[in-house]
Amino acid sequence: MASNSPAHEGTDVQETPTAGAWGEWNPTEDSARPPRGKHRVFKQRGGLARSSTVLGVGVIAAVGAGGIATAQDRPQVSISMPSIPDLIGGDSAKGADGADTAATKAAADAQNAGVPQQADAQGQADAGEALRSRILQQAESQQDATDAQARAEAERIAREAAAQEARTQKEAADKEAEAVRAAAEKAAADQAAAEKTAADAAAAKTKAEAAPAPASAAKSAGGWFLPTSAYTLTSRYGAAGSMWSSGHHTGLDFAAPTGTPVKAVGGGKIISAGWSGAYGYRIVLQLDDGTEIWYCHLSSMSVTSGAVGAGETIGRVGATGNVTGAHLHLEVRKGGSTMDPMAWLNGKGLSV
Structure with a gap:
């Protein structure tokens, strides 16, 4: 019989009458109250088809809700629904095509799992390639900088060597010019001295020849x-x-x-x-x-x-x-x- 205690919120508990008093109890649409909140439904003998239908509808609703929630974040994949006997009956409920249903479910799971894995692998490959490109660019930039520095150093050394060579050549040319100038001055001085000596001798000769002979030098008879x-x-x-x-x-x-x-x-x-x-x-x-x-x-x-x-x-x-x-x-x-x-x-x- 029904309990006289107040009903708890969210839960309605029904007592199953004994077989001796009532016989087999099977509520009808008129005698059953509409369920509220969460309800615990007892498994009934002879009602497998209706219970399986209700359970299948719930699974479909749950799967649909999950698909809608994640549709914006994940790529579209195909969903394969298992059969109702496979969900509620386990291995004992499988029919002749149970093996095919399990294989279909495994293939769907593998396909659903493979899509994000492939996407993650592709993303990781793209990120690795981008990192590799940046590393190569940095290495090329560093090598270019090193080469430019080496060329600048070589040019500096070449300029210094050329300047030193020019200074050496200029010093040698200056020394040679100084030696030539000194030799020319000496030759000019020697020539001037020789010319002066010759001029003095010529002047003395002219003076001696032009001087009047003394009376004692006159020719005698x-x-x-x-x-x-x-x-x-x-x-x-x-x-x-x-x-x-x-x-x-x-x-x-x-x-x-x-x-x-x-x-x-x-x-x-x-x-x-x-x-x-x-x-x-x-x-x-x-x-x-x-x-x-x-x-x-x-x-x-x-x-x-x-x-x-x-x-x-x-x-x-x-x-x-x-x-x-x-x-x-x-x-x-x-x-x-x-x-x-x-x-x-x-x-x-x-x-x-």
């Missing part, structure tokens, strides 16, 4: 000449001293500037001309009577052989041989013996 002009007598014949090998002076010295002309005292011929030891450069003039006139310490010789006339220039005053300065050493020899040149000249009418 017999045609005799003094050996040189513009002179100063320094050492006379017979003067004693250690400077001479014989112990005394054997001639007469006429001191005069180098280059002063030396003349023949009379007509005759040159019998000897050349180097003569302590006498230096010497010319021997032999007169017509056999007297020899020696001209010693000459700087140059104008006539070295042959006949000469009285007053003819035969050489120039110098300082060759054993001397202490420029002068003409004049000796007069006859028969191999020396005589006083001043006395001999005075005997020819020449005043020395």
Whole structure:
């Protein structure tokens, strides 16, 4: 019989009458109250078909609701519904086609599971490829930077080497130019000195030749000449001293500037001309009577052989041989013996 206690909210409990009192109870549409909230439905014998139908409808509704909830997030997949006996009866409820139904369910589950797995694998592959591309780009950028730095360093080293080479070449060129300039200056100085010496000698010669002959140098009636002009007598014949090998002076010295002309005292011929030891450069003039006139310490010789006339220039005053300065050493020899040149000249009418 029905309970007199109040009904709990959300749950209606019905008591099943005993078989002895009521027999088998099977509520009808008129005697059953509409269920409210959650209800517990007892399994009835003989009502398998209706219960299976109700359960199948519930499963379809649940699956449809789940599909609608996730339709926006997951790709569309096919849904395979298992048969009602497979859901409620287990292995004992399977019919002849139970194996096919289980295979169909397994294939659907595998297909449903494979779709998101394939999508996840494709996404992971795309992300890996993007990461690989970024790594390669970074590596290429770093390699380009390294290559650019290496090229810049090589260019810097090349520029420094070229600059050093240019400096070395410039220094070498400067040294060579300095050496050439110094050599040119020395050559110019030497040439100037030589030209000055030649000019001084020419000026002295011109002056000596242009100077008026002293009265003592005038030609006598017999045609005799003094050996040189513009002179100063320094050492006379017979003067004693250690400077001479014989112990005394054997001639007469006429001191005069180098280059002063030396003349023949009379007509005759040159019998000897050349180097003569302590006498230096010497010319021997032999007169017509056999007297020899020696001209010693000459700087140059104008006539070295042959006949000469009285007053003819035969050489120039110098300082060759054993001397202490420029002068003409004049000796007069006859028969191999020396005589006083001043006395001999005075005997020819020449005043020395």
